[in-house]
Amino acid sequence: MxxxxxxxxxxxxxxxxxxxxxxxxxNSFDPVTNAKIDWQFANASExxxxxxxxxxxxxxxxxxxxxxxxxxxxxxxxxxxxxxxxxxxxxxxxxxxxxxxxxxxxxxxxxxxxxxxxxxxxxxxxxPRFVDLANPQRAPLPKADTRLSxxxxxxxxxxxxxxxxxxxxxxxxxxxxxxxxxxxxxxxxxxxxxxxxxxxxxxxxxxxxxxxxxxxxxxxxxxxxxxxxxxxxxxxxxxxxxxxxxxxxxxxxxxxxxxxxxxxxxxxxxGSTNPQFLLSGILSAQAEQLATTQVQSMLMGHGQFCTSPGVVVAQKGEALNRYIATMTENLASLPAAAMLTPGIASTYQAQLEALLNHSAVTLIAQGQSAEAGHHTRPSAIRVSADDYLVSSELQQEIFGPCAVLVECENQAQMLQIANALEGQLTATIHGNEEELAQHPELIEAVAYKVGRIIFNQMPTGVEVCHSMNHGGPYPASxxxxxxxxxxxxxKRFERPICYQNMPQTLLPDDLKTDNPKVISF
Amino acid sequence: MxxxxxxxxxxxxxxxxxxxxxxxxxNSFDPVTNAKIDWQFANASExxxxxxxxxxxxxxxxxxxxxxxxxxxxxxxxxxxxxxxxxxxxxxxxxxxxxxxxxxxxxxxxxxxxxxxxxxxxxxxxxPRFVDLANPQRAPLPKADTRLSxxxxxxxxxxxxxxxxxxxxxxxxxxxxxxxxxxxxxxxxxxxxxxxxxxxxxxxxxxxxxxxxxxxxxxxxxxxxxxxxxxxxxxxxxxxxxxxxxxxxxxxxxxxxxxxxxxxxxxxxxGSTNPQFLLSGILSAQAEQLATTQVQSMLMGHGQFCTSPGVVVAQKGEALNRYIATMTENLASLPAAAMLTPGIASTYQAQLEALLNHSAVTLIAQGQSAEAGHHTRPSAIRVSADDYLVSSELQQEIFGPCAVLVECENQAQMLQIANALEGQLTATIHGNEEELAQHPELIEAVAYKVGRIIFNQMPTGVEVCHSMNHGGPYPASxxxxxxxxxxxxxKRFERPICYQNMPQTLLPDDLKTDNPKVISF
Incomplete structure (x- = not known):
């Protein structure tokens, strides 16, 4: 082939x-063998x-x-x-x-x-297409026919x-x-x-x-x-x-x-860090399962999805310890792997190294050592909510298989984290229905930071459908x-135009009065 | 009072x-008497x-x-x-x-x-609000419930x-x-x-x-x-x-x-120059009436409407001569008047002077001489289409009671002018129904330059209604x-958000399945 x-x-x-x-x-480049392919390409001139x-x-x-x-x-x-x-x-x-x-x-x-x-x-x-019909009788001035497309x-x-x-x-x-x-x-x-x-x-x-x-x-x-x-x-x-x-x-x-x-x-x-908020009830009931899903999701495409879950926010305690234990176990068995390009790999390496050298950061676990220099290791680290809030360098996206666990003292601190977030493509709140109903403030705070708010699911796997939104407040987009x-x-590539008093026969089809999408006023 | x-x-x-x-x-300022009012105001500090x-x-x-x-x-x-x-x-x-x-x-x-x-x-x-319903049976992966607000x-x-x-x-x-x-x-x-x-x-x-x-x-x-x-x-x-x-x-x-x-x-x-295209048939039949309406519209608020018709595009000939004669007559009787601010008045004066000194420009007519230094005169000038096309300084908006008549050799040149326009809030095409049907290219060319395309009406008087568009390609907006x-x-102050897998009881009202504006897929 x-x-x-x-x-x-x-x-x-x-x-x-x-x-x-x-x-x-x-040339094209094969990131797996870390070598040029003999397919050559032009570089466009001005x-x-x-x-x-x-x-x-x-x-x-x-x-x-x-x-x-x-x-x-x-x-x-x-x-x-x-x-x-x-x-x-x-x-x-x-x-x-x-x-x-x-x-x-x-x-x-x-x-x-x-x-x-x-x-x-x-x-x-x-x-819908809005049409305001003419009203020649209107006082003091007649009303024109205007149609918006x-x-x-x-x-x-x-x-x-x-x-x-x-x-x-x-x-x-x-x-x-x-x-x-x-x-x-x-x-x-x-x-x-x-x-x-x-x-x-x-x-x-x-x-x-x-x-x-x-x-x-x-x-x-x-x-x-x-x-x-x-x-x-x-x-x-x-x-x-x-x-x-x-x-x-x-x-x-x-x-x-x-x-x-x-x-x-x-x-x-x-891009985005796609924070995962774990409420206490669900964390207590499903710590192991949540940790397993987290690792699976952050490893999809070796972490190179813009919806990769790069931040986990949860309250300290016994349940979180179980979560961390499962995460460690799952991560430890994972092989290092090539990334999409040498540039992406070296940026990941540098960001990860800076993270691991950060005084506020503790390593949770890493995958197996890299066999080749161009392979990178899946990694998870943890940091206190207090440190996270004051360290903007910890809040940046790391494009690759890495997650930052933010350990909170209480649920109030989780709300603080939500309010301090930069714009995100997505965030997920994990919680049983009862506890979700008890956290309207957290849900609202998260909603205003994201393009898509998710409940009890991982963000990876963006559905192609009419109701999708893949975007979000800056710097997500x-x-x-x-x-x-x-x-x-x-819609990004359209702009409105109003047709005023245009002869019916010349109107664009979507603005003719018999179009079922027309709403007339 | x-x-x-x-x-x-x-x-x-x-x-x-x-x-x-x-x-x-x-202080507040009275532009009519050209003097300060004794109403004093603060200047906000940082x-x-x-x-x-x-x-x-x-x-x-x-x-x-x-x-x-x-x-x-x-x-x-x-x-x-x-x-x-x-x-x-x-x-x-x-x-x-x-x-x-x-x-x-x-x-x-x-x-x-x-x-x-x-x-x-x-x-x-x-x-409408789009809702994609969940499909747990979908293969290879279940489909989540997503709702767009x-x-x-x-x-x-x-x-x-x-x-x-x-x-x-x-x-x-x-x-x-x-x-x-x-x-x-x-x-x-x-x-x-x-x-x-x-x-x-x-x-x-x-x-x-x-x-x-x-x-x-x-x-x-x-x-x-x-x-x-x-x-x-x-x-x-x-x-x-x-x-x-x-x-x-x-x-x-x-x-x-x-x-x-x-x-x-x-x-x-x-802002905008809001060009008026006069097709030959209507110009021939209604030259005097069109000229009268033009002067009335360009004098509304002493020309200080963003939809003031500042450019007229028409074909040379006997009909246009009649148009110019009526315009001259109407303009000549108009008094000079104060503008909204001294700054606006002096900018108008300077732009008008530059226009009148432009080698390609011929004066059509001006209103009566200014009695006071802060009064400005309604003015109309004319220029050939060839000169207009190569002189970007003639194409700029002059905020005030001034219009530029662009004289074309033929209808093809009118199309050229349309294609050369900068973005406009509005433009009007004046023509009887038969000749409008014969100029689809002109209509299309104009539509792509404006936020609102008008037929046989002046642009002043922007209707407040659902189907209005007041904006347009840069530099109109x-x-x-x-x-x-x-x-x-x-809509300018909203952005989309997708709610994925949100418990029904917590959904915003507009996304609940019983909202009649919901379209489910």
Missing amino acids: TDTIKRRITGQHFIDGAWTGQADAF TEVAQAATAAHAAFTQYRSKTPAQRADFLEAIAGEIQADIEAITAAAHRETGLPMARLQGETGRTCTQLKLFATRLREPLE VLPLGPVAVFGASNFPLAFSTAGGDTASALAAGCTVVVKGHPAHAATSELVTRAIEKAIERCDMPQGVFSLIQGSTPQVSTALVTHGAIKAVGFTGSLRVGRILSDLCAARAEPIPFYGEL TDSRSTSVGSDAM | TDTIKRRITGQHFIDGAWTGQADAF TEVAQAATAAHAAFTQYRSKTPAQRADFLEAIAGEIQADIEAITAAAHRETGLPMARLQGETGRTCTQLKLFATRLREPLE VLPLGPVAVFGASNFPLAFSTAGGDTASALAAGCTVVVKGHPAHAATSELVTRAIEKAIERCDMPQGVFSLIQGSTPQVSTALVTHGAIKAVGFTGSLRVGRILSDLCAARAEPIPFYGEL TDSRSTSVGSDAM
């Missing part, structure tokens, strides 16, 4: 319907970035006029073409990320489900994530939701899975032909330097950005977008008003 | 339920700004828990208290802005209507507008929509109508008492220096900003918000995804 892939990969960019560029800049953005701008005037049904067909065609090439796509992703095949097959399925969810929403809109923002730049080579990358949630909204897309492929990006782009290319879409509706530019990203987000034709990645890079790009002559929305899904998962994600 | 007002005005800030500060920093923001933060935890019905009561109470004091409020506004009493009475009515519109929406929500963002800073002392100020659209969303508010009073702000704040104070709301739910800080504004938008407790004003000041504050450790949404409604007028304005 690897040879087949090598024959298929050009290493080029896909710009305005053509494959272009010199594939001599960087000119190539501008070509992709300009093509997206030109295609926008055609693509925005496609009906919702035509866009839905296109999204479904992309899903179909990905499914048709799933073997090569998952093999490439497996080689480039080291993630297990089963996980990658699941992620491919999720990517296709996501494309189809937006198609469903385009075919059966869920949003939405328009797509324009070309969108998408930055794929290292940890989800399919569902949050080339044809992932950002691309799918932008295309659903009527926007054209330029993807900057993540260098950690450039071949996967190219194969997925091939699937999109086929769907473009099959659905007779404008060539520039989707472009892929490859790159391994920050200059490519900077050139893309600062190009005048780009009207919004979708990004999944680190706070550090996300903030740099976000600042660039805000400083443009025309500032544009930047949707960065940046750069724009808490938006979600990057779920069908509402397409 | 002026004496009564003087006795009632403290000149102080209203912070956390108390009137405070030294009223010795600046400490006072921080007190207001901190009080808003403390009050937020109580106010956010009020039911939608309680918030609706509060908004209606504010409207009632304003109505009860309308005589003093309009008298103060008349003195401070020079706007006619009838206009100010209308604007007070509009302010109250606006408060009540949000109350209506709170009592009868229009938005919204939460208020937190304390909001509001900057009132010079040109709408009531509807876009202290209890105007930004304040009303923020309070409706469940946010607390700190208003920075506009120094051009500080007494009006204080009287409106008195009304809000009474409503706070009557409805038993937390003291810090609303604060007013007075100020005439940029430092007050800077301190407010950079205070950590402030989570969003509503602003109506100039592009220059709006951009400064927007940049400050983006550069914060925690960036926050900045909703700036900044800093965030095209939002409206500052209409009931959707409250």
